[in-house]
Amino acid sequence: MTPGTPRVAFWSTLAAALVLAGLLGLGIGPVRLTPAELWDALAGRGDVTAVAIMRDIRAPRVALAALVGAALAMSGAALQGTLRNALAEPYLLGVSGGAAVGAVIAVVGRAPFGLVPAGAFAGAVAAVILVLAIARAGAGRPDPRVLLMAGVVVGAFANAAIMVALASAPPDSTRNALWWMMGSVAGATWVHVRWLAAYAAVAGGALLLWAPEIDVLALGDEAAAGLGVDVNRAGRRAYVLASLLAAATVAAAGLVGFVGLVVPHLVRARAGHRHRAVIVAAGLAGAALLVAADLVARTIRAPSELPLGAVTALAGVPFFLAQLRRLR
């Protein structure tokens, strides 16, 4: 086997990054807490205000950011392997488009604000179903390339639908819809966290269970078939699971781009190329990065906040350029 030390170092770095990002995210804000105060507040001791800030605002916010980041990165890692494409990510495959259509319809239709996530989720699921149907009708088989193209088509269609809906919407709901499309974990509550955690545990767990099939799918159709994998069925299953995982994050936090695309590339080589490890590593790295991104989003121009999606995109570009350089 490979020497164990680099691998231990890699996993410890990921864990340490997540813990560090979490502590900074919990400690920094309008009310800055020292490590000691932070510890007391988490344990429910000491200053009542600090305890309330911690329990009701910062902890759920950090937890939600971590979950969203983990789920998006896991989804991206699985999709890149399944579709054999380094550019595959949940948002390229119709999920974000569908979710945005659902959310915009909910906002423009003046649905109660609590129903916007439900609308987003319904839109994302509808997009996934539509992609599968198009892939099946168009080529007779949902093979990776066809899925990818169908996803792009559905995404383009969703963009058109959003433009039409926004163009005919009153200004205040346009603003609401736009804010949602830029992504944010500002309104995080424990209810959000619990829902997403349960959901991510089921969908993410299923992805991990079937991850060895993704290893084989990544070799290509012919080789995968020779290794006893039903290529179409396995590909569809991984696509649906990964997309549902991303759909849940969209419902909880709006559109947060780039995490699902960039994070898997950061960890792939060092996690050892097998998808169980790659997906777990991507989850840890994605969680750490999104907690850090949210910290930047809310502190850099405090008291107002930057959209989380803008921060991840800005941070993602240099990561991606560095990756391109390594390909040279």
Added chain:
Amino acid sequence: MIRFRDVEVRYPNAVHPAVNGVSFEALRGRITAIAGPNGSGKSTLVRALLGRVPVASGSITVDGADVSRMDRRELARRVAVVGQREEPAFPLRVRDYIALGRHPHLQLWSAADPTGSDAIARAIEEAEVGAFIDRTTDELSGGEWQRVRIARALAQEAGALVLDEPTTYLDVAHEMAAFELLDALARRAQAILVVSHQLNLVARFAHSVVLLHRGVVAASGSPTDVMRGDVLERVYEWPLVVTRDPAVGAPALLPLRGRRRL
């Protein structure tokens, strides 16, 4: 053992069947070669064997069981395939890549594969890839990559090994080495079925040859039976002579210069 019996395969919307009435056997301990011009149906037979295209009539059996009714994993435990081309989407460590050959033996819920590490070690030794198992798949030469792919197929521990054009992109020495490896595997009671354009290699190494022409068997039998000048000229539609390999006496094909004769 793989047996094709009167196999017909038809692609959707095609006027003519891609292969028709093809019958032959690939026995354990022997190298069986499928040869023929481009588009004669060689790769279609491999696809049909894997269940990637349906068999319209006739049957393909592996160890007596019809492949169309066989579970895919079960089939993969009996037949290992090295396809024409393969490029992993992301580079893998060679050892990890070879270990993927164990996939048909693994259960979804458990990592248990008691004979797995032995099979992998044996495959690495037999395909002689020990020198580069810690490299990644994008750091190999064409010859090394071909050996690594064969090692992955060997780790599958199937009784039959199917190779589609295993010597494409290989130089003379690596071509010979690849066929010597197949010969050694056949001696260990593997059934080897190889699709190849390299008639001279086939003549020296194969125990039997199936020559396809436009989807039907033009000739089959020992290399000496199949590699006759008149037969090959008709099938390849090119002037040629068949001589004797001075070293081993196997038939050797020599295509002639000249215009295509119709």
